[in-house]
Amino acid sequence: MTRLDRSSHSGGGPAKGSRPLNSLLAGHRVAQPPSASGSRASVQDIDLIDILWRQDIDLGAGREVFDYSHRQKEQDVDKELQDGAEQEDTWPGEGAEVLARNLLVDGETGESFPAQFPADISSLTEAVPSESEPPGLQNNLLSPLLTGTESPFDLEQQWQDLMSIMEMQAMEVNTSTSEILYNAPPGDPLSTNYSLAPNTPINQNVSLHQASLGGCSQDFSIFSPEVESLPVASSSTLLPLVPSNSTSLNSTFGSTNLAGLFFPPQLNGTANDTVGPDLPDPLGGLLDEAMLDEISLMDLAIEEGFNSVQASQLEEEFDSDSGLSLDSSHSPSSLSSSEGSSSSSSSSSSSSSASSSASSSFSEEGAVGYSSDSETLDLEEAEGAVGYQPEYSKFCRMSYQDPSQLSCLPYLEHVGHNHTYNMAPSALDSADLPPPSTLKKGSKEKQADFLDKQMSRDEHRARAMKIPFTNDKIINLPVEEFNELLSKYQLSEAQLSLIRDIRRRGKNKMAAQNCRKRKLDTILNLERDVEDLQRDKARLLREKVEFLRSLRQMKQKVQSLYQEVFGRLRDENGRPYSPSQYALQYAGDGSVLLIPRTLADQQARRQERKPKDRRK
DNA sequence: ACGTGCTGTCATTAT
DNA sequence: TGATAATGACAGCAC
Numbered sequence: 201m202t203r204l205d206r207s208s209h210s211g212g213g214p215a216k217g218s219r220p221l222n223s224l225l226a227g228h229r230v231a232q233p234p235s236a237s238g239s240r241a242s243v244q245d246i247d248l249i250d251i252l253w254r255q256d257i258d259l260g261a262g263r264e265v266f267d268y269s270h271r272q273k274e275q276d277v278d279k280e281l282q283d284g285a286e287q288e289d290t291w292p293g294e295g296a297e298v299l300a301r302n303l304l305v306d307g308e309t310g311e312s313f314p315a316q317f318p319a320d321i322s323s324l325t326e327a328v329p330s331e332s333e334p335p336g337l338q339n340n341l342l343s344p345l346l347t348g349t350e351s352p353f354d355l356e357q358q359w360q361d362l363m364s365i366m367e368m369q370a371m372e373v374n375t376s377t378s379e380i381l382y383n384a385p386p387g388d389p390l391s392t393n394y395s396l397a398p399n400t401p402i403n404q405n406v407s408l409h410q411a412s413l414g415g416c417s418q419d420f421s422i423f424s425p426e427v428e429s430l431p432v433a434s435s436s437t438l439l440p441l442v443p444s445n446s447t448s449l450n451s452t453f454g455s456t457n458l459a460g461l462f463f464p465p466q467l468n469g470t471a472n473d474t475v476g477p478d479l480p481d482p483l484g485g486l487l488d489e490a491m492l493d494e495i496s497l498m499d500l501a502i503e504e505g506f507n508s509v510q511a512s513q514l515e516e517e518f519d520s521d522s523g524l525s526l527d528s529s530h531s532p533s534s535l536s537s538s539e540g541s542s543s544s545s546s547s548s549s550s551s552s553s554a555s556s557s558a559s560s561s562f563s564e565e566g567a568v569g570y571s572s573d574s575e576t577l578d579l580e581e582a583e584g585a586v587g588y589q590p591e592y593s594k595f596c597r598m599s600y601q602d603p604s605q606l607s608c609l610p611y612l613e614h615v616g617h618n619h620t621y622n623m624a625p626s627a628l629d630s631a632d633l634p635p636p637s638t639l640k641k642g643s644k645e646k647q648a649d650f651l652d653k654q655m656s657r658d659e660h661r662a663r664a665m666k667i668p669f670t671n672d673k674i675i676n677l678p679v680e681e682f683n684e685l686l687s688k689y690q691l692s693e694a695q696l697s698l699i700r701d702i703r704r705r706g707k708n709k710m711a712a713q714n715c716r717k718r719k720l721d722t723i724l725n726l727e728r729d730v731e732d733l734q735r736d737k738a739r740l741l742r743e744k745v746e747f748l749r750s751l752r753q754m755k756q757k758v759q760s761l762y763q764e765v766f767g768r769l770r771d772e773n774g775r776p777y778s779p780s781q782y783a784l785q786y787a788g789d790g791s792v793l794l795i796p797r798t799l800a801d802q803q804a805r806r807q808e809r810k811p812k813d814r815r816k
Numbered sequence: 817a818c819g820t821g822c823t824g825t826c827a828t829t830a831t
Numbered sequence: 832t833g834a835t836a837a838t839g840a841c842a843g844c845a846c
Contacts, residue, residue: 656824679834704835709824711836716822718837 658702665698667691674699675706769794 655663659671667674668689677685682703686696766784769777783800785793 705825707835708826708837712824712838714836715838 658705661698662702665695667695667699667702671702671706674702675710765792 656671662671662674669685673685674682686699691699762784766779766782767776769782771777777794781797782794783797785795785800785803787793
């Protein structure tokens with residue numbers, strides 16, 4: 201087969217590689233907002249994390265983080281990264297204000313608990329004969345999370361340990377309970393006290409706070425009001441828990457061994473003043489800046505080692521409310537698939553890019569192609585099959601390059617190249633072309649010369665070879681009609697060869713244009729995906745910080761409760777038990793037992809092993 | 817003169 | 832197996 205214009209392609213030139221694509225990218229980014237640059241993704245991430253930590257840890261996050269409805273809208277307001285100041289001073293001011301009310305609301309977590317709680321804690325802690333406990337032993341009551349000098353890895357380990365415990369508790373806590381808890385009316389004590397995000401590990405841990413200590417204080421309303429008689433353990437080694445006020449305890453701790461949580465073998469005592477009998481206001485400790493610093497340390501430690509279990513948990517929990525464009529049409533996989541299935545990529549991207557005017561304008565336009573609409577055909581019919589006047593068909597077939605359509609693409613607005621060797625953009629405007637019948641002979645020739653210069657090479661060749669039909673027909677007719685057309689005329693071998701080449705080149709030209717548009721579309725979608733994923737990442741990071749903060753607060757509260765209960769225990773002689781020798785343990789049936797330390801440690805170790813084995 | 821972007825074309829592969 | 836689509840690579844042109 202003869203290639204008439206092959207000489208123009210050396211084929212051995214320097215490989216320019218992906219220059220067209222790069223230039224497309226570069227050209228596109230000019231029109232992109234500064235944040236849209238995917239090439240700065242890594243730097244952006246670092247900045248983002250930095251901003252997040254500073255924002256969340258130093259300033260505290262708004263309580264709306266735990267509000268389900270708010271979180272559903274969060275993707276619409278993910279510009280909060282820029283206006284982080286909006287969240288500033290949320291909880292300090294709010295906390296002071298709400299302290300005056302009955303309910304104290306944690307500004308960061310939305311957590312609410314009775315204002316009496318801290319007061320009672322104080323009063324109770326004062327009532328506890330702390331002097332009866334040596335300071336060293338007192339330290340044992342502190343959670344390791346409260347120690348200020350521990351390494352981030354220890355903190356991470358604590359986190360993972362607690363996650364394991366919560367995993368176990370999740371087996372006992374009905375999922376619906378979480379929802380009920382979260383969706384309960386404001387008056388509901390549970391929801392009022394712990395209105396945390398639904399279906400979160402933290403939420404499952406809420407049961408920890410439902411441990412009843414009705415007798416400890418009448419205002420201990422955060423605990424279950426159902427004060428029932430304490431199941432008395434008759435074991436000789438397991439002393440029944442007998443609070444001094446002879447009220448009972450009820451808990452949903454399950455079999456969680458609190459001793460394992462709060463009586464680690466080695467404890468750093470530096471944080472003893474954070475929580476304990478000396479603590480003037482446990483709530484103040486919750487909002488302590490030092491604690492937030494610890495959280496930041498913990499976050500820093502966990503950031504890299506956020507294990508897959510936690511990640512998947514977070515993923516599951518936020519799948520429902522993420523609302524982000526993780527749908528199939530936006531996902532990278534879908535993009536790759538659309539790349540693979542070229543015929544459907546254009547339409548798929550059009551469905552996925554409703555938000556992008558540029559992309560959708562491309563897609564709605566559909567695949568480009570030589571126009572074979574009625575206008576073209578009519579013109580050609582009017583001109584006759586033999587009278588070859590390529591200019592008419594050219595106008596139509598290049599109509600897809602209407603500048604008004606290109607104007608939809610801001611980054612393509614500058615595209616106005618005049619490839620005179622092949623097309624005549626000036627001729628695209630039909631207004632510039634008066635009907636041939638109205639032209640005088642001179643101007644007709646002038647026009648013909650002008651249009652002659654604008655003809656494509658193939659059109660020139662077709663004219664030179666006296667091809668009796670238009671290039672548009674050659675290119676756009678279906679195979680059958682095309683063959684029919686060829687059979688109608690007595691064509692030489694050279695003519696047939698040229699016709700086939702024209703058809704091949706014409707189709708390939710359209711294919712190339714479609715291919716480039718698809719490529720652009722893909723780039724746009726990928727950039728959008730990058731932005732979405734960056735937003736996702738930022739949101740998850742924020743939520744993680746919030747969860748960690750909430751978890752820490754709960755730990756502190758449980759620890760306070762534990763201390764209160766333990767400090768009120770008296771033996772037969774009315775003397776307090778030594779924390780070094782005894783520990784509280786919550787049995788599966790809801791009872792609370794006072795058991796020897798050694799036994800408690802054993803059980804704690806046993807329970808630590810269980811979740812790890814289960815994960816394997 | 818040079819770089820950039822767009823377009824057409826070829827060769828090749830996939831459908 | 833031929834036709835067509837898709838795509839990488841290259842060259843030419845306009846800016």
